[in-house]
Amino acid sequence: MTVCCQFTVTMGATVPTGFEHCAAEEVREKLGAEAKISKDRGRIYFQMSSDSLPLVHQLRSVDNLFVVVKEYVDYQFKDSKEETLKDLQDLASKLPWTNPLEVWKLNNVLKKRRWRRRGANVSRPNPSSDGAKEGTQEGAADTETQSLEAEPEQPGRVEEDYEDNQGQQDKGSAETGAEGTPGVLKFRVTCNRAGDKHSFTSNEAARDFGGAVQEFFQWKADMTKFDVEVLLNIHNNEVVIGVALTEESLHRRNISHFGPTTLRSTLAYGMLRLCKPQVSDVIIDPMCGTGAIPLEGALEWKHSYYLAGDNNDQAVNRTVNNVAHIHRKRQEKGCGPWGLPIDTVQWNLCRLPLKTASVDIIITDMPFGKRMGSKKRNWDLYPSCLREMARVCRPGTGKAVLLTQDKKCFAKALSRMGGLWRKSHTVWVNIGGLHAGVYLLKRVASAFGETPEDTDERRDPRGAETAGEEKEEN
Amino acid sequence: MKLLTHNMLTSHVKGVTKGYPLLIKATEVKVSEVEFNPQFVSRMIPKLEWSALVQAAEEVGHLNDLPTELLPDYENNEEFLRKVHRVLLEVEVLEGSLRCPESGREFPISRGIPNMLLNEDEA
Numbered sequence: 001m002t003v004c005c006q007f008t009v010t011m012g013a014t015v016p017t018g019f020e021h022c023a024a025e026e027v028r029e030k031l032g033a034e035a036k037i038s039k040d041r042g043r044i045y046f047q048m049s050s051d052s053l054p055l056v057h058q059l060r061s062v063d064n065l066f067v068v069v070k071e072y073v074d075y076q077f078k079d080s081k082e083e084t085l086k087d088l089q090d091l092a093s094k095l096p097w098t099n100p101l102e103v104w105k106l107n108n109v110l111k112k113r114r115w116r117r118r119g120a121n122v123s124r125p126n127p128s129s130d131g132a133k134e135g136t137q138e139g140a141a142d143t144e145t146q147s148l149e150a151e152p153e154q155p156g157r158v159e160e161d162y163e164d165n166q167g168q169q170d171k172g173s174a175e176t177g178a179e180g181t182p183g184v185l186k187f188r189v190t191c192n193r194a195g196d197k198h199s200f201t202s203n204e205a206a207r208d209f210g211g212a213v214q215e216f217f218q219w220k221a222d223m224t225k226f227d228v229e230v231l232l233n234i235h236n237n238e239v240v241i242g243v244a245l246t247e248e249s250l251h252r253r254n255i256s257h258f259g260p261t262t263l264r265s266t267l268a269y270g271m272l273r274l275c276k277p278q279v280s281d282v283i284i285d286p287m288c289g290t291g292a293i294p295l296e297g298a299l300e301w302k303h304s305y306y307l308a309g310d311n312n313d314q315a316v317n318r319t320v321n322n323v324a325h326i327h328r329k330r331q332e333k334g335c336g337p338w339g340l341p342i343d344t345v346q347w348n349l350c351r352l353p354l355k356t357a358s359v360d361i362i363i364t365d366m367p368f369g370k371r372m373g374s375k376k377r378n379w380d381l382y383p384s385c386l387r388e389m390a391r392v393c394r395p396g397t398g399k400a401v402l403l404t405q406d407k408k409c410f411a412k413a414l415s416r417m418g419g420l421w422r423k424s425h426t427v428w429v430n431i432g433g434l435h436a437g438v439y440l441l442k443r444v445a446s447a448f449g450e451t452p453e454d455t456d457e458r459r460d461p462r463g464a465e466t467a468g469e470e471k472e473e474n
Numbered sequence: 475m476k477l478l479t480h481n482m483l484t485s486h487v488k489g490v491t492k493g494y495p496l497l498i499k500a501t502e503v504k505v506s507e508v509e510f511n512p513q514f515v516s517r518m519i520p521k522l523e524w525s526a527l528v529q530a531a532e533e534v535g536h537l538n539d540l541p542t543e544l545l546p547d548y549e550n551n552e553e554f555l556r557k558v559h560r561v562l563l564e565v566e567v568l569e570g571s572l573r574c575p576e577s578g579r580e581f582p583i584s585r586g587i588p589n590m591l592l593n594e595d596e597a
Contacts, residue, residue: 280517282482303514305478316587327506339508341563343479346589351486351597353590355494358482358521 006051009103010068012242015061017042018429018438019270023061026273031055039238042430045071050099053106060269060300066231066242067100075239081199085208088232091241092212100243104228107245186222188229189213190244195236205232263289263365263403267429268296271363274427274440275401277301281360284309286349286389291319291342293363295326298342304361306342309349316346350384352392356448359392366404382406382413390420391448398443403429405436420444475588477530478562481522483588485574485581487596492576495526498533500583502569505536508559515559516549527561536565 015023020042024035027046035046045068048056056065078084189210193202209232214221219228229244277283277297281304285293288308298306308319323342330338347353366385389400400421404410414421425440485493524544531537540557548554572581572588579596582589 279511279513280521282521302509303511305514305518307479307482311591317585320585320587337507337509339506339564341508341514343476344587345475345479345483346587346591348591348597351592353484353486354482355484 006049007099007102008047009050009099010045010047010071011056012038012043012045012066012068012240013059013062014042014064015044016063016264016267016270016429018427019061019267019273020044022270022273023059026059026061030058039235043233050103050106053103054110057110060296061266061273063264063266065245067103067245069097069100069241069243070095071241072237072239074237075234077198077237079199081204084199085204088205088209089212092209093216095241101228104243104245185217185219185228186226187213187217187219188221188223188226189232190229191232191234193234195234197236198234202234205234263292265292265296267403267431268293269300270427271401271403271438272297272301274425274438275361275363275399277304277361279303281305282307282358283361283363284354284359284392285364286310286347286352286362286385287364287366288319288344289315289365291322291344293365294319294342295322295340297363298340299326302341304341306340307345307359308342309345309347309352311346311348313346316344319344350381350388352388354392356391357394357398360394360398362389362393362398362400362402364402366402366406366410379409382409383416386413386417386421390417390443393443395443395447396445399424400441400443401438402441403431403436403438405431405434407437410437410439414439414441418444419446420448475567475583475586476563477527477534477565478518478522479588480530480567480572481527481562483572483590485577485579486590487574487577487579487592490574490576493574495523495529495575496572496581497575498530498567498570498572500534500567500570502567503534503536504566504568505560505564506566508563510556510559512552512555512559515555515562518562519544519548519558531561531565534565534567536561 013023013027020037023044024037024046027033027035027044031046031048031052033046033048035044037044059065078087187210189206191202191206191209193200193205210221210230213219213230229247231240231242231244233240233242271293275283283294283297283304284307285291286309288294288310291308294306294308297304308316310316310319323340323344326340327338330340345353366382393400402410414423420443421441422444423439424442427438427440429436429438480496480498483494483496485496487493525542528537528540528542531540538557540561541554545551545554548558566586567583568586570583572583573579574581
């Protein structure tokens with residue numbers, strides 16, 4: 001990539017809350033940069049050279065990326081709304097826009113090349129044509145219509161050089177003006193505001209700041225078809241102005257066939273990182289849904305083996321479709337063996353058709369009472385789940401990473417399993433407004449069938465009443 | 475269904491004690507390309523039932539020259555590890571069935587997915 005001069009720039013990224021440290025680790029590993037975790041939960045910041053931009057797109061724990069224009073750690077807001085908003089307006093012309101906009105331009109060049117490489121895939125007019133080719137069953141077809149919008153940027157995994165493909169269509173109007181050709185840029189301002197001492201709303205700030213930005217650059221404001229998205233993030237006294245680099249969130253990157261509760265790939269990545277997959281680890285997701293977790297694992301930690309399983313017809317079909325989709329993309333890229341170490345089985349989680357002690361890691365998103373299943377069913381489901389998972393999991397070395405919103409039910413079920421599972425670590429996350437917990441459990445080094453808990457299912461739980469409440473850890 | 479998966483699958487029909495290994499009947503098999511990682515293969519071998527793997531490879535017509543007994547010092551034998559890699563990860567049963575050796579119960583395989591769900595009375 002030719003850049004006349006490279007410069008240092010501060011990047012910001014939004015990540016699933018609870019996994020900020022995981023994302024910081026990934027930044028350290030892949031970019032060699034130290035990330036700062038913002039007090040505004042779910043955000044990290046790091047510095048990098050402008051020519052590291054392609055590397056940044058390989059981050060798997062990041063939902064959205066932006067370039068920081070300016071950060072105020074302790075912004076002094078005036079008392080009145082009028083004065084505060086005037087200050088914001090005055091700010092627009094004083095900010096160091098040059099370098100961040102340069103990065104935005106570079107990013108567009110990268111995106112354009114990725115779209116071109118995709119060729120025909122981009123301009124597919126009928127979203128369900130994909131389904132017809134694969135011969136998917138009735139059940140899977142209902143989600144096909146989402147596949148075109150949901151087709152993720154997949155900016156990661158671009159290892160090869162950025163040669164332009166001849167004769168391919170450009171993406172569309174968004175590219176106008178991006179490479180210095182004449183044409184007025186369209187923009188919008190998105191404001192996120194948190195804190196109880198502000199005299200203004202996020203809409204007012206966005207409107208007034210946006211007005212000043214428009215004056216300064218002579219850009220055109222457009223809420224839906226914008227080229228530049230300016231971010232105004234206000235968290236108490238921390239104010240960060242940035243320019244967005246990602247259009248759609250990266251968090252649905254692997255999934256083309258959605259289900260009712262498909263997990264964000266960034267969250268799946270964070271959960272996998274927690275359990276640190278080792279070479280030859282057998283990793284199962286016994287309630288895989290659309291296969292988000294095993295698929296993310298098979299892409300990032302190829303040295304392990306992934307078994308995705310579910311009892312539901314639609315779920316296993318969607319999983320197979322998602323795997324096939326990724327296989328096809330890899331085949332198209334043509335860089336070496338395209339197959340992934342992942343397989344799909346239809347099974348009942350409470351009666352797994354697997355040999356005892358044959359699995360190293362169990363990682364899954366357990367049904368939430370509100371979005372799927374019901375609280376009463378979870379009450380019965382969780383203990384049998386945990387028991388069967390303990391049976392197939394290797395004693396001593398085995399682990400489980402379980403995501404659930406039904407913390408009370410889970411805690412109670414777990415309290416009766418002390419002879420099989422030991423709680424190691426918990427991460428609290430936010431899933432679409434619902435607070436959930438990711439529990440990392442270690443399999444106790446006792447063979448299944450020897451502890452009292454697993455031989456007598458109807459045994460009265462000791463201390464059942466105290467098991468329900470659990471303090472927030474971490 | 476890859477043969478590595480098959481090596482872990484067992485019949486869990488009520489009352490069955492010898493539900494392993496499941497007998498494969500394959501009507502459609504395909505071979506894919508998966509990146510070879512010698513460490514993965516040599517560390518996976520101790521977790522496998524070798525005789526079940528050999529039997530499975532034979533049942534799907536991909537035994538080739540895979541030895542019926544594990545070679546000593548296989549960790550350093552790349553040629554051997556490559557053969558094992560192929561059989562474990564690259565050979566896939568797309569259509570067919572798995573039969574419980576004790577009860578005879580058949581579990582269908584369709585689109586590469588074995589359906590191991592039991593009926594009410596079998597569980």
